[in-house]
Amino acid sequence: MTDKRPTLSLKPKAKAAAGSARTGAVGRGPAQSGGGRPAQGGGKPGPSSTGQARALDKDARPVGKPPRVQGGDFPGAARQRGEQGRLEPRYERQREEAPRLRQSHEVKVQPQRDFRPDLKPDSLALALLGAANAVSRVRTGSALPQALSAVFSAYDAAPQARGAIQDIAYRTMRQLGRGEVLLGLMTTKAPEPPMLAGLLYAALALLDPAEDGEPPYEAFTVVDQAVSAAAAHPDFAHAKAMVNAVLRRFLREREALVEQALREPLARWNYPQWWIDATRTAYPRDWEAILKAGNAHPPLTLRVNRRHTTVDAYLQTLHEAGIEAAQVGPMAVRLAQAINVAQIPGFADGVVSVQDAGAQLAAPLLDLQDGMRVLDACAAPGGKSGHILEAADVNLTSVDADPARLARVGDNLGRLGLEAQLLAADAGSRDWWDGQQFDRILADVPCTASGIVRRHPDIRWLRRKSDTSQLATLSTKILDNLWQMLLPNGKLLFVTCSLWPQESEAQAAAFAVRHDAVRLDAPGQLLPTGGSGQDHDGLFYALFQKKAA
Numbered sequence: 001m002t003d004k005r006p007t008l009s010l011k012p013k014a015k016a017a018a019g020s021a022r023t024g025a026v027g028r029g030p031a032q033s034g035g036g037r038p039a040q041g042g043g044k045p046g047p048s049s050t051g052q053a054r055a056l057d058k059d060a061r062p063v064g065k066p067p068r069v070q071g072g073d074f075p076g077a078a079r080q081r082g083e084q085g086r087l088e089p090r091y092e093r094q095r096e097e098a099p100r101l102r103q104s105h106e107v108k109v110q111p112q113r114d115f116r117p118d119l120k121p122d123s124l125a126l127a128l129l130g131a132a133n134a135v136s137r138v139r140t141g142s143a144l145p146q147a148l149s150a151v152f153s154a155y156d157a158a159p160q161a162r163g164a165i166q167d168i169a170y171r172t173m174r175q176l177g178r179g180e181v182l183l184g185l186m187t188t189k190a191p192e193p194p195m196l197a198g199l200l201y202a203a204l205a206l207l208d209p210a211e212d213g214e215p216p217y218e219a220f221t222v223v224d225q226a227v228s229a230a231a232a233h234p235d236f237a238h239a240k241a242m243v244n245a246v247l248r249r250f251l252r253e254r255e256a257l258v259e260q261a262l263r264e265p266l267a268r269w270n271y272p273q274w275w276i277d278a279t280r281t282a283y284p285r286d287w288e289a290i291l292k293a294g295n296a297h298p299p300l301t302l303r304v305n306r307r308h309t310t311v312d313a314y315l316q317t318l319h320e321a322g323i324e325a326a327q328v329g330p331m332a333v334r335l336a337q338a339i340n341v342a343q344i345p346g347f348a349d350g351v352v353s354v355q356d357a358g359a360q361l362a363a364p365l366l367d368l369q370d371g372m373r374v375l376d377a378c379a380a381p382g383g384k385s386g387h388i389l390e391a392a393d394v395n396l397t398s399v400d401a402d403p404a405r406l407a408r409v410g411d412n413l414g415r416l417g418l419e420a421q422l423l424a425a426d427a428g429s430r431d432w433w434d435g436q437q438f439d440r441i442l443a444d445v446p447c448t449a450s451g452i453v454r455r456h457p458d459i460r461w462l463r464r465k466s467d468t469s470q471l472a473t474l475s476t477k478i479l480d481n482l483w484q485m486l487l488p489n490g491k492l493l494f495v496t497c498s499l500w501p502q503e504s505e506a507q508a509a510a511f512a513v514r515h516d517a518v519r520l521d522a523p524g525q526l527l528p529t530g531g532s533g534q535d536h537d538g539l540f541y542a543l544f545q546k547k548a549a
Contacts, residue, residue: 111193113137114154117232121158124217124225128206129233130155130165132198135172139194144173144458171205172198173457174270174295179204181267185257186246196236196243199229203247208258210295223247270295274465275450282501289529290499290538294453294460299535300338302352303360303383304331305390305416309351317345328535330364332357350416355383356455358526358536362442365493365522365543368392372439375399376420377427377482382409384442389418396420397438399427428478430485437487445475447498451528451538472503476510483515488549491520494542499527504540517544 113133119126130151137147148169152162172179179201183191191197203226209215226247230240250257261267269276269291280287302325304314311327318325323345324336334357341347341354362384368374370393376385379398388396400406403424410422425432427443448467449459479494486492494511496504504525512519520543528538 111136111195112233112235113150113195115233115235116155117229119228119232121161123228124164124221125228125232126155126157126161127164127168128199128202128222128226129229130157130161131168131172131202132195132229134165134169135176135198135201136193136195138173138458138461139198141462143462144169144456147458168202168206170457171209172202173461175205175208175210176201176457176461177266177270177272178208178261178268181261181264182208182250182257183246185260186249191236191239191242193235195233196230196239199226199236200243200246202226203243204250207247207250208254219251223251271460275460275463278450278465278468278500282499283527286527286529290527293528295457296454297338298356298454298537300335301328301355301357301360301535302333302335302344303355303387303390304333304352305350306331307390308346308349314346314352321345329357329360332360334535348415353383353386353412353416355387356452356537356539358539359383360387361523361539361541362444362493362495363387363391365541366391366440366442366491368394368440370394373397373436374440374442375438375482375485376442376444377478378444378446379409380405382412384444385409385420386412386416386418388442389413389420390416394440397423399423399425399432401426428474428481430481433485437485437490439487439490441482441486441490441492442495443479443482443492444495445478446471447475447496447503448500449497450499451497451526451540454528455537468498468500468502472507475503475507479507479511480514483511483517483546486546488546490546492517492544492546493522494540494544496540497537498540499525499538505542508540508542511542512544515544516547518547519543520545 113136117126117129119129133151133154134144134147137150138144142150148162148166151157151165155161155165157165182204183197183200191200203222206215206217206222207219223244227240227244230243231237265271265273265276271279271291271294276287276291279290283290304311309317311331311333314333315325315327318333318335323339325333326336328334332355333352344352346352347354366374366388368388368391372392372394374388374394374396376388376396376398378400379385380400380402382398385396385398388394398406398409398420400409400422401424406422406424409420413420423432427445448463448471449456450463453459475496479492483492494508496507498504508519511517522541522543524542525540526536526538528536
C-alpha cells in the first residue's frame with residue numbers, strides 16, 4: 001500500500017552551514033499571508049461596530065508569567081482567507097470508538113484539534129501541545145484569545161495548565177517569524193499537519209528566547225517534553241523522531257542557524273514584510289523602535305477609581321502588600337511585575353481597573369460635566385465606559401454590535417458599581433438612535449489595531465495589507481453617522497489604536513474638511529516606542545467640536 005502521510009526530511013547539515021536559506025522556506029507562512037482575515041470592529045482588534053464578532057480586546061490585561069511546570073493545523077504556506085473566523089471542519093469520530101493511531105496506508109483526515117491528550121495536567125508536554133493547538137487555530141483565522149479558550153475547553157485545563165499554555169502561546173506568536181525561518185533552514189518542507197509545525201515553533205520559542213530573555217526551561221527538558229507531546233497526539237505521533245532530530249540539531253548548531261536566520265527581515269523583526277514596510281514608510285526615524293516595542297511584553301497598568309481612592313493612597317496599599325508600582329498618569333499606576341488580577345488589591349471591589357496608560361487619556365479629553373448625555377460607540381470591553389462614569393455623573397449610552405461582548409461591558413460596570421444604557425447595535429447605523437443628540441461622543445472606531453501588537457501579538461499574522469483601506473472606509477462611515485448625533489457645540493473624540501496614517505491622521509483631516517468641524521487640542525499619534533515616559537500602546541486621538549447652528 002502507498003503511504004499517504006506527508007513526507008518530511010531534514011536538510012543536510014552542509015546546506016544549512018553554507019548559509020543558503022531557501023527563499024521558499026523563508027517565505028512560507030506569516031511572511032506571505034499578512035493575515036488570515038479582515039479586522040473587526042470597534043476601534044479594537046475586532047469590530048463591534050460592524051455586527052461581526054470581535055477578535056480581540058484592546059484593554060485586555062497583559063499575560064503574566066505562569067507557574068513553572070514540570071517536566072496544529074499550520075501550513076508552511078499560510079493560506080489567505082477573505083472569510084472571518086473560518087476554521088477547518090472538526091474531525092468527527094464515533095463516540096464508541098477510541099482515538100487511535102492511523103496506519104500509513106490510511107487516507108489523511110481532518111486534524112483532531114479537540115483531541116484530549118493523555119498527558120499529566122501539570123506537564124510541559126501538555127502546555128506545549130496546547131500552545132501548538134492555539135497557534136494552529138490562529139493560522140486559520142481565529143484570534144489568539146478565542147483560540148486559547150477553545151483549547152482550554154477541549155483539554156479541560158486546570159488553572160496552572162492554562163497559565164502555562166497561554167504563556168507559551170504568546171511567546172510563540174511574538175517569535176513566529178523567527179521560528180518560521182529557523183524551521184525552514186532545518187527541514188525540506190513545512191511539517192504536516194500544521195499543528196506539528198506549531199509544536200516545533202513553540203519549542204523553538206522556549207529554546208531560543210528573545211535577545212534580552214532567559215530560557216524559561218532547561219533545553220533537555222524542552223526537547224524531551226516536545227517529543228512526549230508529539231507522541232501523545234494521534235495525528236503526528238509518527239513524527240516524534242523528527243521533532244527530536246530538529247530540536248537537537250538546533251541546539252547543536254544554534255549559533256550558526258540563528259545568525260543565518262536573522263539575515264531575513266521576517267526572522268529579525270517577527271512581522272510580515274508588508275507590516276515592516278508600512279512602519280518604515282510612516283515613521284522613517286522611529287520604525288525600528290516601534291517594531292521592537294511591539295515584540296516586548298506589555299506592562300500591567302491600572303486605572304485608579306477616583307470614586308474610591310486617590311493614586312497616592314492606592315500606591316501605599318500596594319506598598320503594604322509588597323507590590324512595587326509607580327504612577328505613570330493622572331490616575332494610572334504601572335506595576336513593576338505583572339500579576340493575576342485576583343492578586344491585585346481592590347480589583348474585585350472596583351477600586352482599580354486594568355487599562356493601558358494611553359487608553360486612559362480618552363475620558364479626560366471629553367471634558368465631561370455632570371448631567372451630560374454621552375455616547376460610547378463601539379464600547380466593548382468597557383474600559384473607557386467605566387472611566388467616563390468614574391469621571392462624572394453622566395447619562396451614558398454604550399453601544400456595541402456584538403451582544404456577547406456588550407455583556408462584558410455590563411460585567412465591568414457592575415464590578416465598578418456603575419450603570420449605563422447598553423445597546424447591541426451597529427454604530428454605523430441610525431436604527432437604534434432615539435433622535436436625541438449627545439453632548440459628547442467617544443468614537444473608538446474599527447482599525448487594524450497595529451498599535452497594540454505587544455498585547456495582541458497574533459494581530460500581525462491575522463491582518464492583511466488590504467485591511468487598512470477597508471477599515472478606513474468603515475471608520476469613515478461610522479464617524480459621519482455619529483456626527484449627526486452630536487449637539488451643536490458638542491465634542492466628538494475620534495480614537496483609533498492604529499499606527500497607519502490612513503486610519504488616523506489622514507482620516508481625521510478628511511473628517512474635519514467634510515464636516516467643517518473645529519479641531520481642538522489632542523495628543524494625536526502616540527508611538528509605542530517604549531521608555532518610562534512612553535510606556536503605552538500606539539493610540540491616536542483627534543478631538544472635534546461641532547459649530548453652533
